[in-house]
Amino acid sequence: MAFRAILADRTDGAITASVTTVENDILRDGDVTVAVEWSNVNYKDAIAFVSPQIIQTFPLIPGIDFAGRVEHSSDPRFVAGDKVVATGWGLSQTHHGGFAQRAQVKADWLVKLPDPLSTRDAMAIGTAGFTAMLSVLALEDGGIVPQRGDILVTGASGGVGSIAIAILSELGYHVLASTGKASEAEYLRRLGASEIIDRETISSEDKPLGPDRWAGAIDTVGSRTLANVLAQTKYRGVVTACGFVGGFDLPATVMPFIMRNVTLAGIDSVNAPQVVRERAWQRLATDLDLEKLALAVTEIGLEEVLGVAGAMRAGKSRGRSIVDVNR
Structure with missing residues (x-):
């Protein structure tokens, strides 16, 4: 049975990708076949089209996320018709991903969607929202409750940042949104941000220890920004690191960790254990306002994915672009 997909290949070192029709036998190992309904475009997806x-392995169907309904399963945990979501694991790296109308994966890679989430909701959330929730859980596990003080979110207008703000505000936190896009201030306030901070005031600092300004932070930027976020975190605060759009390096000192007992929590959404995934998706079903989520969502079809990926690499995207794979 043939189906439509974006297929990436490499010729003379250059990656090419296009929407095409592929045969079902292209699908690789897996005990569950899913009729994909929705996917979405993440920063990692955008980079995959240009970075080796x-x-x-080539040729490969990219897309690190998908949601749909089970067509066939040889694993008793899933039956035909189950609503499922897959994020991370080997998708778009060594295994065919979500930019397609069909996927075949290991049962361990799937999570049953809790009510009231639809497959569309799941991809409006996607890896970005899953990562945001993992970060919120890390703050909570570190004892950061709303009464402890402000929470900073960097890269606030991006996918992770947008959903993190919506979740945190729903839980009663006072959220500071850091962005370099002044035009997005009203959008961020509608998501629940209490204050908007110009990212330059954070990224340009260069002190090993600054004034204590926030009880916790969710950082999607990395590099100098993360170093300065740490330097301005309050005593026994928690900072989560879940992105590196500003760089892989961390030009920091040990001062925040020793003088203020700050915790830096790394967030990995790719290989998170199943129990962690289920906890996060259950919390997303209860703690994320779907009306706020709708503010961050734009629908596109498979043919539009490459253009959106280019805009994302250029820093011209906002919120979430979800992909109707049947459009």
Whole structure:
């Protein structure tokens, strides 16, 4: 049975990708076949189209997320018709991903969607929202409750940042949104941000220890920004690191960790254990306002994915672009 997909290949070192029709036998190992309904475009997806560091085997269907309904399963945990979501694991790296109308994966990679989430909701959330929730859980596990003080979110207008703000505000936190896009201030306030901070005031600092300004932070930027976020975190605060759009390096000192007992929590959404995934999706079903989520969502079809990926690489995207794979 043939189906439509974006297929990436590499010729003379250059990656090419296009929407095409592929045969079902292209699908690789897996005990569950899913009729994909929705996917979405993440920053990692955008990079995969131009960088040889993401896709490790060619030809491959990219897309690190998908949601749909089970067509067939040889694993008793799933039956035909189950609503499921997959994020991370080997998708778009060594295994065909979500930019397609069909997927075949290991049962361990799937999570049953809790009510009231639809497959569309799941991809409006996607890896970005899953990562945001993992970060919120890390703050909570570190004892950061709303009464402890402000929470900073960097890269606030991006996918992770947008959903993190919506979740945190729903839980009663006072959220500071850091962005370099002044035009997005009203959008961020509608998501629940209490204050808007110009990212330059954080990224340009260069002190090993600054004034204590926030009880916790969710950082999607990395590099100098993360170093300065740490330097301005309050005593026994928690900072989560879940992105590196500003760089892989961390030009920091040990001062925040020793003088203020700050915790830096790394967030990995790719290989998170199943129990962690189920906890996060259950919390997303209860703690994320779907009306706020709708503010961050734009629908596109498979043919539009490459253009959106280019805009994302250029820093011209906002919120979430979800992909109707049947459009």
